[in-house]
Amino acid sequence: MHNYFDTYVVVAVLLLAGVAIVAGALAANRLLRPSRPTAEKLTTYECGVDPVGEGWAHSHVRYYVFAYLYVVFAVDAVFLFPWATIFAAPGYGLITLGEMFVFIGFLATGLAYAAKKGVLSWV
Structure with missing residues (x-):
């Protein structure tokens, strides 16, 4: 045993x-x-350009918001694909359809809010 x-x-x-x-x-x-470390080998390499100035660079917050929105919609796709495969199975009819419309409604509300705030305009 x-x-x-x-x-x-x-x-x-x-x-x-x-x-x-x-x-x-x-x-x-x-x-x-x-x-065999040398001073040249120990410098920061950035695409063949010698580093100049300090290491901090300012980025507009809009880029981070685009990345966040991408993650939200990637998660949306992760939930929608399994739902699409199981939707035709017996016992998963209208209740599953209703739950997914609620889920998509929440995502659409977030997207509408982002559009209203002007986050989705690139320039």
């Missing part, structure tokens, strides 16, 4: 083996690589 926790032993052994392989590879890399 198997104990319940015997299955976790296999997971723990595989986890330890994975950590050992990664740690061994990193240790071998550190031991075998040449280390």
